[in-house]
Amino acid sequence: MSDNAGSRPVIFLVARREILIRLRSRVFRLGTVAMVALIVVGIGAATLLLGKTTPVRVGFESATQTLEQAFRASATASGAEVTVSDVTDDTSGRAQVTAGTLDVLVTGSPTDPGVVVKTTVPALVATALNGAVVDARLIAAGLQPAAVATAIGGAHFQVEALQPANPQRTPQAISALVVGIALYVALGLYGTFVAQGVVEEKATRIIEILLATVPPSRLLAGKIIGIGLVGLLQLSIIAAVALVLVSVTNVVSIPTFTFISILGYLMWFTLGFLLYATAYAAVASTVSRSEEVQGATAPIQVFLIVGYVAVYVSIGNLSGPLATVLSLLPPFAPTLMSVRMAGSDVPAWQVGLAVGLILVSIGGLIRLAGRIYSNSVLRLGAPVRLRDALSGK
Amino acid sequence: MVSVKRALEIDGISKRYGDVVALDGMSLEVPAGEVFGFVGRNGSGKTTTMRIVLGVLAADEGEVSFDETPLTAEARRQIGYMPEERGLYPKMRLAEQLAYLGELHGMGPAPARAAARTWLERFGLVDRAQDDVQSLSMGNQQRVQLAAALVFDPIMLVLDEPFSSLDPVAVDVMSAVLRERADAGLPVIFSSHELELVERICDRVAIVNRGKVVAHGSVAELRTGAAQRRLVDVPNAAARWGEGIPGTTLVSRNGSGLLFEIAPGADDQALLQAALATGPVREFHRVEPSLGDIFRTVLQEDAS
Numbered sequence: 002m003s004d005n006a007g008s009r010p011v012i013f014l015v016a017r018r019e020i021l022i023r024l025r026s027r028v029f030r031l032g033t034v035a036m037v038a039l040i041v042v043g044i045g046a047a048t049l050l051l052g053k054t055t056p057v058r059v060g061f062e063s064a065t066q067t068l069e070q071a072f073r074a075s076a077t078a079s080g081a082e083v084t085v086s087d088v089t090d091d092t093s094g095r096a097q098v099t100a101g102t103l104d105v106l107v108t109g110s111p112t113d114p115g116v117v118v119k120t121t122v123p124a125l126v127a128t129a130l131n132g133a134v135v136d137a138r139l140i141a142a143g144l145q146p147a148a149v150a151t152a153i154g155g156a157h158f159q160v161e162a163l164q165p166a167n168p169q170r171t172p173q174a175i176s177a178l179v180v181g182i183a184l185y186v187a188l189g190l191y192g193t194f195v196a197q198g199v200v201e202e203k204a205t206r207i208i209e210i211l212l213a214t215v216p217p218s219r220l221l222a223g224k225i226i227g228i229g230l231v232g233l234l235q236l237s238i239i240a241a242v243a244l245v246l247v248s249v250t251n252v253v254s255i256p257t258f259t260f261i262s263i264l265g266y267l268m269w270f271t272l273g274f275l276l277y278a279t280a281y282a283a284v285a286s287t288v289s290r291s292e293e294v295q296g297a298t299a300p301i302q303v304f305l306i307v308g309y310v311a312v313y314v315s316i317g318n319l320s321g322p323l324a325t326v327l328s329l330l331p332p333f334a335p336t337l338m339s340v341r342m343a344g345s346d347v348p349a350w351q352v353g354l355a356v357g358l359i360l361v362s363i364g365g366l367i368r369l370a371g372r373i374y375s376n377s378v379l380r381l382g383a384p385v386r387l388r389d390a391l392s393g394k
Numbered sequence: 395m396v397s398v399k400r401a402l403e404i405d406g407i408s409k410r411y412g413d414v415v416a417l418d419g420m421s422l423e424v425p426a427g428e429v430f431g432f433v434g435r436n437g438s439g440k441t442t443t444m445r446i447v448l449g450v451l452a453a454d455e456g457e458v459s460f461d462e463t464p465l466t467a468e469a470r471r472q473i474g475y476m477p478e479e480r481g482l483y484p485k486m487r488l489a490e491q492l493a494y495l496g497e498l499h500g501m502g503p504a505p506a507r508a509a510a511r512t513w514l515e516r517f518g519l520v521d522r523a524q525d526d527v528q529s530l531s532m533g534n535q536q537r538v539q540l541a542a543a544l545v546f547d548p549i550m551l552v553l554d555e556p557f558s559s560l561d562p563v564a565v566d567v568m569s570a571v572l573r574e575r576a577d578a579g580l581p582v583i584f585s586s587h588e589l590e591l592v593e594r595i596c597d598r599v600a601i602v603n604r605g606k607v608v609a610h611g612s613v614a615e616l617r618t619g620a621a622q623r624r625l626v627d628v629p630n631a632a633a634r635w636g637e638g639i640p641g642t643t644l645v646s647r648n649g650s651g652l653l654f655e656i657a658p659g660a661d662d663q664a665l666l667q668a669a670l671a672t673g674p675v676r677e678f679h680r681v682e683p684s685l686g687d688i689f690r691t692v693l694q695e696d697a698s
Binding site for chain 1: 445448449450451467470471473475477479480481482483484485486490494495497498499500501502503542
């Protein structure tokens with residue numbers, strides 16, 4: 002027909018519809034706004050908590066003022082930010098601490114001073130003060146502090162930690178965990194969107210009109226591509242906001258959130274989405290009502306959850322055998338490999354192997370899912386058994 | 395519009411689901427420019443036949459051709475189809491949805507939008523073009539459904555129960571559109587249980603039973619093959635008069651009016667004489683069997 006001029010490929014048309022409808026939906030807009038707000042609040046809170054750099058105000062009363070110079074030097078050396086002031090007497094110093102205009106009051110004799118604070122002495126201030134008092138005592142004993150320092154310097158020893166501090170606490174591990182959670186949520190969410198989309202077309206019966214003109218495989222491909230692109234867009238918006246905020250506030254200066262590493266996480270989302278969305282679509286096509294989607298997709302959800310739990314279990318040892326093996330297996334690679342890349346150094350061959358394995362699995366699954374989908378999608382009513390869907394009975 | 399006679403030919407298609415035979419050598423021809431009615435009980439194979447024509451299902455045997463060539467996927471894209479189970483995206487705007495379906499059937503974006511608008515105007519829905527389908531009344535949703543089958547200027551219409559649950563106004567719209575499309579040179583085939591409607595608007599009819607055509611032709615042609623009927627009004631006849639008159643069967647009795655079926659080859663004058671013997675005869679005339687009567691007779695014959 003003459004109207005054919007300029008007609009577009011079916012996959013493009015189907016994908017475009019999915020994108021338009023979803024970008025316009027309240028779920029997408031509110032969801033994006035909510036997640037961006039969460040990130041702004043989270044990074045804002047982290048800036049306030051971690052980035053508190055107000056100097057500690059230390060006042061020295063009469064006799065202890067001889068410690069000031071040594072204290073200042075010692076504090077600078079250990080990285081503690083302090084301001085030093087003279088206090089005329091013990092009583093006025095205590096009044097200043099109570100009033101909150103002074104954080105620490107040093108009083109008494111230089112070799113055996115007392116310290117007055119509201120609650121606790123900041124650790125770095127205590128260390129610096131300790132150094133100043135030791136110097137004062139050495140001088141009182143007729144020794145040169147510099148000479149003593151030279152004498153005891155160079156006494157190196159090797160540290161062997163039998164119970165190292167929990168690496169889960171490090172900012173890098175926390176960011177890796179955030180990456181894992183984000184991927185788990187995104188894969189589950191967008192996979193479910195695909196499942197619901199497939200069932201929606203069955204439940205509203207439009208599927209028969211569509212299949213009269215579109216081959217099932219292209220309908221499925223268009224749907225998965227469209228929803229995947231929407232997911233990618235939403236994650237990119239969120240990642241971009243996080244990237245900008247982190248670089249502005251400078252709250253986390255670790256390699257987890259560089260531009261390149263974020264591209265890596267988006268790649269893993271794409272691969273994971275292709276795998277999971279295909280599986281979700283196949284099982285969803287066997288049921289006819291939206292209430293049945295949850296039950297039908299539960300077995301796939303299990304894989305996603307196992308990968309999620311494995312992230313928590315292995316976060317302390319991201320190069321250990323559990324994390325290494327699971328991060329190579331296609332169902333768990335998207336979350337675990339991303340977390341490993343975020344939280345540790347992963348050998349390139351392992352990343353390459355994981356990508357290769359998941360690509361092969363996606364290829365196989367698409368074929369299988371296409372068959373299940375084609376054989377099930379027109380059958381309304383009772384759920385189609387997977388065996389029947391595969392054999393086409 | 396193309397004026398060449400392009401007929402839809404269904405040639406001996408069969409379809410089995412396990413042990414269930416859905417179609418058993420179904421054959422029929424729908425010439426271009428004809429409205430063709432497809433009647434039969436539920437489960438007789440109407441929907442399966444239509445799905446096979448559309449390529450939604452594959453036949454085990456047999457062939458469907460159009461314009462004397464087997465239907466290709468590309469040709470099937472040009473068929474206007476309305477499935478028995480109606481379906482549209484409830485949360486998609488009317489104009490967008492129709493344009494989308496137009497593009498899926500191979501139109502370019504601009505012609506698809508223009509065609510969507512044309513059909514919305516035709517059905518008086520142009521004010522609702524930006525509304526979601528789910529906000530429309532049932533009657534209007536059915537109009538959109540019909541527009542969905544027409545928007546891409548199809549080469550043929552295949553409609554499964556297009557009249558079911560339509561309000562009387564929508565029935566008129568639907569009948570007019572089917573006739574108009576047939577006049578434009580398309581083969582139009584539809585199934586229906588509303589036999590009076592089929593009788594009124596179809597050029598030809600096929601009666602199907604158990605997966606194959608058991609009778610087909612124009613309603614007039616089908617009538618000539620059907621048994622002759624006579625209505626006799628005999629007010630003074632005895633209560634049990636009418637039974638056992640040679641060459642006739644009493645079909646029904648309504649007060650003094652009796653309906654007889656004349657056995658093939660029998661003479662209706664014997665019946666008239668028997669009637670006159672009872673006293674005055676107020677009425678004696680031929681009754682044309684309705685499509686419903688023909689349908690029941692054909693199915694009875696097929697069963698025996």
